[in-house]
Amino acid sequence: MIDYSQGIENGGVRVVRLSSVYRKLEEGSKRLTPQRELVIRIFSEHPGEHLSAEEVHQLVKKKFQDIGLATVYRSLELLTHLEILTRINFDDGRARYEFNQEETHRHHHLVCVRCGRVEEYGEDLLDTLETRIFKERGFTVLDHELKFYGICHACAAKRGTDKGEKI
Amino acid sequence: MIDYSQGIENGGVRVVRLSSVYRKLEEGSKRLTPQRELVIRIFSEHPGEHLSAEEVHQLVKKKFQDIGLATVYRSLELLTHLEILTRINFDDGRARYEFNQEETHRHHHLVCVRCGRVEEYGEDLLDTLETRIFKERGFTVLDHELKFYGICHACAAKRGTDKGEKI
DNA sequence: TTACGTGCAAAGGTTTTGCACTAGC
DNA sequence: GCTAGTGCAAAACCTTTGCACGTAA
Numbered sequence: 001m002i003d004y005s006q007g008i009e010n011g012g013v014r015v016v017r018l019s020s021v022y023r024k025l026e027e028g029s030k031r032l033t034p035q036r037e038l039v040i041r042i043f044s045e046h047p048g049e050h051l052s053a054e055e056v057h058q059l060v061k062k063k064f065q066d067i068g069l070a071t072v073y074r075s076l077e078l079l080t081h082l083e084i085l086t087r088i089n090f091d092d093g094r095a096r097y098e099f100n101q102e103e104t105h106r107h108h109h110l111v112c113v114r115c116g117r118v119e120e121y122g123e124d125l126l127d128t129l130e131t132r133i134f135k136e137r138g139f140t141v142l143d144h145e146l147k148f149y150g151i152c153h154a155c156a157a158k159r160g161t162d163k164g165e166k167i
Numbered sequence: 168m169i170d171y172s173q174g175i176e177n178g179g180v181r182v183v184r185l186s187s188v189y190r191k192l193e194e195g196s197k198r199l200t201p202q203r204e205l206v207i208r209i210f211s212e213h214p215g216e217h218l219s220a221e222e223v224h225q226l227v228k229k230k231f232q233d234i235g236l237a238t239v240y241r242s243l244e245l246l247t248h249l250e251i252l253t254r255i256n257f258d259d260g261r262a263r264y265e266f267n268q269e270e271t272h273r274h275h276h277l278v279c280v281r282c283g284r285v286e287e288y289g290e291d292l293l294d295t296l297e298t299r300i301f302k303e304r305g306f307t308v309l310d311h312e313l314k315f316y317g318i319c320h321a322c323a324a325k326r327g328t329d330k331g332e333k334i
Numbered sequence: 335t336t337a338c339g340t341g342c343a344a345a346g347g348t349t350t351t352g353c354a355c356t357a358g359c
Numbered sequence: 360g361c362t363a364g365t366g367c368a369a370a371a372c373c374t375t376t377g378c379a380c381g382t383a384a
Contacts, residue, residue: 031383033339053374068341073374089256093349094373110306121300129292130315138320139277139286146313148297153305198358200364220349235366240349260374261348 002116004090005049024082038064039075043085043099050088050096050118090118090147106144112152119152169283171257172216191249205231206242210252210266217255217263217285257285257314273311279319286319 021040025032042059043051051059057072076097079085086100090111101107110119130141188207192199209226210218218226224239243264246252253267257278268274277286297308 031338033383035340066341070342070375071340074339087258089258091254091256091262110300110304110308112306113309119304119306121304125296133277133288133315137277137286137288138323139279139315139317140323141277141315141317142280143316144314145316147311148300148306148308149310149312150306150308156305156307198363200358202365221347233366237350237367238365241364 002092002113004092004096004111004116004118005051005055006117021084024084030078030082034065035060035067035071036075036078038067039072039079040084043097047099048120050090050098052094052096054094056097088145108146108148110148110150110152112155113149114151114155117152117154121148169259169280171259171263171278171283171285172218172222173284188251191251195245195249197245197249201232202227202234202238203242203245205234206239206246207251210264214266215287217257217265219261219263221261223264255312275313275315277315277317277319279322280316281318281322284319284321288315 022032025036030036038060039056042056042063045063046059053069053073053076056076057067057069060067060072076085076087076095080087080097083100085097088096088098088109090096090109107120107122110121112118126144126146130144133139133141189199192203197203205227206223209223209230212230213226220236220239220243223243224234224236227234227239243252243254243262247254247264250267252264255263255265255276257263257276274287274289277288279285293311293313297311300306300308
């Protein structure tokens with residue numbers, strides 16, 4: 001099974017504003033527990049990765065302390081609700097999460113079907129299209145999700161020397 | 168739970184080329200069994216809908232004959248592999264399927280977050296973007312998936328008279 | 335103090351799999 | 360007749376939930 005957790009640094013800013021995270025927790029009248037803090041820390045220490053609940057669970061246990069898997073699930077749900085995390089689905093049978101990058105910009109995903117790495121692509125060129133959709137259909141776009149599936153640069157380069165590989 | 172199976176007729180052509188379906192089965196050296204034929208028939212009789220395995224199973228049993236759920240799952244997998252069906256994920260906890268519309272054009276989905284209806288939007292304006300991605304990143308796009316989440320025309324209209332509704 | 339959060343185990347829901355039986359080709 | 364396909368039940372997974380206990384504010 002391809003591992004969709006991997007990310008690729010794209011040279012963009014990866015600063016996590018923890019103060020804003022804490023503010024959001026406060027605004028939602030949610031307590032900052034050690035468990036929630038550790039979940040957030042895992043994401044801040046794994047920039048560009050798209051982690052599943054199980055992966056977060058393992059990382060917290062390995063790096064810090066034991067924690068219940070159910071707690072991880074509940075934390076992820078809460079943090080997504082507070083728009084601190086974003087939930088993404090790469091159709092690999094489990095939900096994955098990343099920091100919500102609203103402060104920087106909305107980005108898309110380039111999923112390599114050969115190695116499974118997920119690059120991020122920062123350009124959001126859909127405004128024109130969203131305007132068109134509203135004019136033509138009366139559909140007000142609130143959000144969008146765009147994934148490109150294909151062959152990444154590294155795999156394309158490797159392909160030249162790697163004859164035995166099947167698509 | 169919102170029902171994402173519903174579709175909206177968009178005035179487009181919905182002709183299902185069954186001959187092409189059978190040809191694809193033959194090319195893949197796959198047998199045309201009654202069960203597979205029935206699964207295909209369900210999709211051809213439910214144009215514009217995005218059916219889950221369980222829904223297909225119920226429809227086949229209701230309209231035609233008893234069939235095993237595992238067989239439905241295996242048929243959906245096969246038909247997707249043969250590019251007769253396309254698998255879509257609306258994050259409602261189960262995979263959904265629709266006829267692969269490669270012969271007409273690639274389309275996107277407009278998902279209404281209020282009523283759950285899924286419209287299709289025929290314009291594929293991503294060619295420019297895909298070219299850019301290749302030039303900038305060396306990533307060869309093979310396929311893409313674009314979903315817009317928002318409020319459909321009907322819900323927006325209803326909103327005016329329906330004060331008590333929350334988000 | 336007290337409502338909220340955690341951990342554990344059990345349950346829930348979807349999808350896959352093993353195996354004996356059946357049926358296209 | 361062979362090989363591929365089906366049906367059933369069990370298993371595998373991911374995720375949610377009930378409940379008793381713990382703890383942040």
